[in-house]
Amino acid sequence: MIHQSKQNKIITSLGIILASLGLTYAPIPGVKQTIIVVSGTELKEPLQELETRFEQNNSRVDLELKFQGSQDMVNNYIDQKNDFSPAILIPANEQILSELDNRWKAQNNSEPFYYSPQAIAKTILVAIAWQERGDILFADGNFSWSSIERAMQQRNWSKIGGKSNWGSFDFVMTNPTRSNSGQLTLSLWGQSKQNNSLNNTQTELESLYTLIKKSVYQAPRSTDILLQEFITRGANDGDVATVYESIALHRWSQTKLAQSQPYQIYYPNPTIQTIATAAIVRQNIDQNTAKVAQKFIDFITQPQQQQVFVQYGFRPVIPNLNLSSVSNSPWSQNIPGVISNPSVKIEQPPNSQEIAEIQRLWNRVR
Known part of the structure; x- marks a missing residue:
């Protein structure tokens, strides 16, 4: 009986630990999860429009957009000069992210990103x-x-x-x-x-x-x-x-x-x-937040959202999207x-x- 009692206590303790971990990494019902996105200023207006669309379809997510020059973005992140913890970085091209990757590994000996960086717009x-x-x-x-x-x-x-x-x-x-x-x-x-x-x-x-x-x-x-x-x-x-x-x-x-x-x-x-490229960073970002961040990246690379980028003068990263056929396309305005x-x-x-x-x-x- 004593042995059984000890087993029950151990099981109960493990249950409490697992439950606390679950509370740590799972979103609390009714509380919005904030995802901070830092982008180059060239993407400011299309991302603001897509932010509204995404939040309408994902009511428990609060996107917070911030904008910096691409090189500033890398320097601020590496040197921890931001007063916030970004989940997604979107500089103007993948080479900027390669620079971040090299500098981060040299200083921290660890991977800076959760997944492979993903192209957003050209x-x-x-x-x-x-x-x-x-x-x-x-x-x-x-x-x-x-x-x-x-x-x-x-x-x-x-x-x-x-x-x-x-x-x-x-x-x-x-x-x-x-x-x-x-x-x-x-x-x-x-x-x-x-x-x-x-x-x-x-x-x-x-x-x-x-x-x-x-x-x-x-x-x-x-x-x-x-x-x-x-x-x-x-x-x-x-x-x-x-x-x-x-x-x-x-x-x-x-x-x-x-x-x-x-x-x-x-x-x-x-x-x-x-090619503006998005990366989900690891510093101060847990895995659950990373999954929600990936959901946003998947959203903005879908055809309907890629048309928004075209309306703002970008070239899409998906094939077979005619630039002139998109409504309000600048390629049809005789510029x-x-x-x-x-x-x-x-x-x-x-x-x-x-x-x-x-x-x-x-x-x-x-």
């Missing part, structure tokens, strides 16, 4: 220019890094065929130490220098970076901030900029309200495709220069080592 790097000025700078209708470099060297529009009252030539890009589009810009620009020179050296790249840094005044921390300022300030403060095609398409209609003329889109050749299938070479983003070198060189020059 876009490519483009240039935009106010039409009248783009016609002067790119006379044949084709984008040219050397034309921008020459304009930077001459500094004034009057010296490159523009009107004297246009003043100085102003190029705009994001800060490559904080934003992915700035990194892509410098990668493509440096590549164009290498392709046009048999004797390209580090010194030549340093000279290029120095010229750009002198020409770009207070580079914005994110691409969407850059474009909103570009539209609001007009040609007096920005003539040409490099941005994501998605944002350029989505915000194009705003120029009708803010400026007397729209900007035109140009496709560098080659250009770089960047100057826009091409659904541009005949340019599409390259992959720079890897983590190349990004590190871009940032090192940018910080080095004055």
